[in-house]
Amino acid sequence: MLNVADILETIGMIREENLDIRTITMGISLLDCVSEDANRLCDKVYDKITKTAEKLVDTGVSIEREYGIPIVNKRVSVTPVSLIGGAISPEGYLKLAHTLQRAAKTLGINFIGGYSALVHKGMTVGDRNLISVIPEALAETENVCSSVNVASTKAGINMDAIRLMGSTIKRAAYLTRDNNSIGCAKLVVFANVPEDNPFMAGAFHGVGEPDSVINVGVSGPGVVAAAIRRAGECDLSKLADVIKTTAFKITRVGQLVASEAAKRLGAPFGIIDLSLAPTPAIGDSVARILEEMGLEVCGAHGTTAALAMLNDAVKKGGVMASSHVGGLSGAFIPVSEDEGMIAAVNAGALSIEKLEAMTAVCSVGLDMIAVPGDTTEEVICGIIADEISIGVANTKTTAVRLIPAYGKTVGDSVSFGGLLGTAPIMPLRTYSPAKFISRGGRIPAPIHSLKN
Amino acid sequence: MKAVITVTGKDSVGIIAAVSTFCAKHGANITEITQSVLSEYFAMIMIAEIDKLSVPFADFADKLAAMGKERGLDTRAMHEDIFNTMHHI
Numbered sequence: 417m418l419n420v421a422d423i424l425e426t427i428g429m430i431r432e433e434n435l436d437i438r439t440i441t442m443g444i445s446l447l448d449c450v451s452e453d454a455n456r457l458c459d460k461v462y463d464k465i466t467k468t469a470e471k472l473v474d475t476g477v478s479i480e481r482e483y484g485i486p487i488v489n490k491r492v493s494v495t496p497v498s499l500i501g502g503a504i505s506p507e508g509y510l511k512l513a514h515t516l517q518r519a520a521k522t523l524g525i526n527f528i529g530g531y532s533a534l535v536h537k538g539m540t541v542g543d544r545n546l547i548s549v550i551p552e553a554l555a556e557t558e559n560v561c562s563s564v565n566v567a568s569t570k571a572g573i574n575m576d577a578i579r580l581m582g583s584t585i586k587r588a589a590y591l592t593r594d595n596n597s598i599g600c601a602k603l604v605v606f607a608n609v610p611e612d613n614p615f616m617a618g619a620f621h622g623v624g625e626p627d628s629v630i631n632v633g634v635s636g637p638g639v640v641a642a643a644i645r646r647a648g649e650c651d652l653s654k655l656a657d658v659i660k661t662t663a664f665k666i667t668r669v670g671q672l673v674a675s676e677a678a679k680r681l682g683a684p685f686g687i688i689d690l691s692l693a694p695t696p697a698i699g700d701s702v703a704r705i706l707e708e709m710g711l712e713v714c715g716a717h718g719t720t721a722a723l724a725m726l727n728d729a730v731k732k733g734g735v736m737a738s739s740h741v742g743g744l745s746g747a748f749i750p751v752s753e754d755e756g757m758i759a760a761v762n763a764g765a766l767s768i769e770k771l772e773a774m775t776a777v778c779s780v781g782l783d784m785i786a787v788p789g790d791t792t793e794e795v796i797c798g799i800i801a802d803e804i805s806i807g808v809a810n811t812k813t814t815a816v817r818l819i820p821a822y823g824k825t826v827g828d829s830v831s832f833g834g835l836l837g838t839a840p841i842m843p844l845r846t847y848s849p850a851k852f853i854s855r856g857g858r859i860p861a862p863i864h865s866l867k868n
Numbered sequence: 869m870k871a872v873i874t875v876t877g878k879d880s881v882g883i884i885a886a887v888s889t890f891c892a893k894h895g896a897n898i899t900e901i902t903q904s905v906l907s908e909y910f911a912m913i914m915i916a917e918i919d920k921l922s923v924p925f926a927d928f929a930d931k932l933a934a935m936g937k938e939r940g941l942d943t944r945a946m947h948e949d950i951f952n953t954m955h956h957i
Contacts, residue, residue: 418872418948420904422955423913427874427944481926484946665954672953 430485434638434700435666437673438693439489440476441614442683443621443629444468446495446530454508457501458515465492465519465528468628468683473524475680479673487673488635488835492523493619494530502542506549513553513560520559527602529619531562534609537571537858539580550584554599555591561617567607567804569811573859575801581605582797582853586820589789593822596830600819601752601784605800607807607814612687613743618780618815629686630678631743634670636662637692638699640730644708655709656729663690663733671738689743690734691779692726694754696837702726702747703756703766714756715766723747724777744813746779752819752832752839753784761840768799768842776806781814786830786839789822791846796820798849801859809862870948871896871925873914873932877941883912887943890935895922915948 429435449460469492476490494516501509513531520528531553533543550562564581567573585600592599604618611622614631621629643662647655670688678685694702703714706722727747735741749771751757760766768785775781781803787796800816807814821830824841831838873896875887884901891898891914900915921928929945936943 418915418951418955420902420911420913423872423874423951424904424911426951426954427876431942478926481929482947483950484929484944485950668953669950672949 429636429639433636433642434695434697435636435669436486436488437632437670438635439491439614439633440472440487440673440677441491441493441619441631441633442469442472442681443493443612443625443631443686445621445625445627446497446500450500452503454504454511457504457508458511461500461512462515462519465494465516466522469523469525471681475677479676479680483673485669485673489526491525491614491616491619492520492528493614493621494528495623496530496532496534496620498533498540498543498546499623501546502540504545506545509546510549510552510556513549513557516560517557525559527559527561527616529561529563529616530621531560532564532620534565535577536565536568536574538574539577547580547584550603551587551591551599554588554602561602561619563604563606563609563618563620565606565609566800567808569608569808570861572861573607573801573804573808575853575859576856578605578797578800578804579853579856581800582793585796585818586793589820589822596832597789597819597821598832598836601817601832601836603817605804605816607804608812609815610743610813614689615691615693615744617817625686626684628683630674630681630683631686631689632670632674632677633689633691633693633743634666635691635693636666637694637702637705639666640692641699641701641705641708644705652725656725659726659729660733663730664737667734667737685740687740687742688734688738690731690738690741690745691743692730692747694748694750694757695835696753696755696758698755701754701756702749703754703760707756713763713765714760715770719770720773720777723749723774727778744779748779748783749774750784750817751842752786752837753835754837758838758840761842768844772803772806775803775814776810779813781807782816782818784817784819784836784839786819786821786824786841787844788825788841789820790825791820791844792848794848794850794853795844795846797853799844801853805859869918870899871916871918871945872948872951873916873943873945875912875936875941875943876910877936879910880939883939883941886935886939887912887914890932891916894928895920896928
């Protein structure tokens with residue numbers, strides 16, 4: 417039996433607290449498209465994607481209208497293309513990027529992920545060919561997202577791959593210099609990348625996945641912040657319960673939408689990603705949750721503790737609400753995509769070092785951080801290596817999505833519009849890690865006992 | 869199948885009549901009506917059977933929202949399952 421308070425609570429979450437389903441992402445396997453002929457490969461890829469996801473957007477819109485819950489993004493993730501293009505040239509891979517773009521336009525989706533390579537232990541010729549054209553692919557397409565996994569807890573860290581990614585990021589920044597180096601906003605470097613993540617730019621369809629699958633990312637930082645505000649004066653045990661209860665409710669809606677979408681699209685339900693994903697909109701910020709918990713500003717000492725507690729409580733609440741949980745599942749702390757984070761950086765309260773510490777206890781990593789355009793490749797590699805080490809040592813996913821905005825320096829900011837938001841350029845340490853980075857090779861996998 | 873119809877906003881003459889007429893016109897059978905003031909806004913909630921709607925439910929919901937907007941109200945028709953899943957285990 418429904419009661420009035422419950423109904424009004426749900427409506428209030430949607431209307432005033434920005435509750436939404438952040439994304440329905442359909443994962444599509446491209447393994448059956450393999451061909452040594454780039455044209456044939458591209459044709460098969462286009463046909464497979466556009467046929468499999470033909471009804472994705474319409475279905476998303478119908479569910480949105482019937483259940484009254486906004487579904488912000490409808491997206492597609494595909495098998496990492498380096499796995500299907502092993503026999504094609506860099507030019508072939510570039511053609512494939514255009515094919516993915518064309519498929520995205522046909523479907524009416526806003527991002528397609530999977531222009532990716534998994535190189536945590538080493539690189540194949542196909543991986544190398546793909547990575548060599550990532551900057552061009554990102555510059556010449558609008559909706560294609562790319563990711564490269566350079567490390568895992570079991571394999572260690574591929575420093576040769578990190579070195580390559582340093583130059584790839586710089587070149588992507590240069591090639592998209594007329595558009596605030598936006599190419600870098602569509603490129604993520606990962607450690608321990610999940611294979612069922614529905615969120616961009618890091619989504620791809622892993623090799624252990626079925627032919628197609630529906631993964632759903634829920635959101636709701638605004639709902640959590642409002643619940644904490646309503647809880648008023650209470651201790652942290654109580655606050656953790658408030659967050660858990662709220663996360664449970666949010667996730668239940670995600671589960672409903674995911675099962676309904678899977679049923680209507682005839683694809684199996686994969687996972688719900690329990691991440692708290694912010695947007696640049698007021699009232700949709702993870703930083704503001706931390707401040708609601710009692711910090712003067714995000715970045716103050718105490719931020720890591722508050723974030724760790726938030727992240728844990730969200731998972732505890734969400735796990736029971738969903739039959740399968742996966743993806744990234746944790747609070748995201750992108751700078752440009754979070755109104756409160758932007759304000760904290762602008763106030764001088766939040767530094768890249770603090771962000772790095774925060775990533776040890778939450779989802780993803782150094783995300784959507786704009787840095788000076790003259791940052792050297794080696795410094796970028798150093799930042800990646802540091803962040804990736806946190807993931808590898810702690811057996812968790814971490815990632816880096818850094819934007820060395822061409823021609824910009826500290827004091828400037830870059831604006832990407834839409835969900836990607838606005839990023840103030842953050843200062844970096846400029847001391848050189850060049851010798852360390854140039855050694856190359858692999859950092860061995862960490863020991864799994866003697867944990868200190 | 870049931871839908872939850874909510875009307876929130878400033879009170880005025882004829883809201884219930886307008887929404888009821890709209891429901892009748894489209895074949896939605898109202899089974900419950902509750903009115904309440906909570907969380908600082910006026911709210912009317914109706915539960916309606918929607919098995920015999922004359923239009924697809926999504927269209928019904930869109931039209932209802934548009935009708936409310938003309939009167940400066942927030943009117944929504946949502947499938948009951950969103951509330952059931954969120955509040956009932």
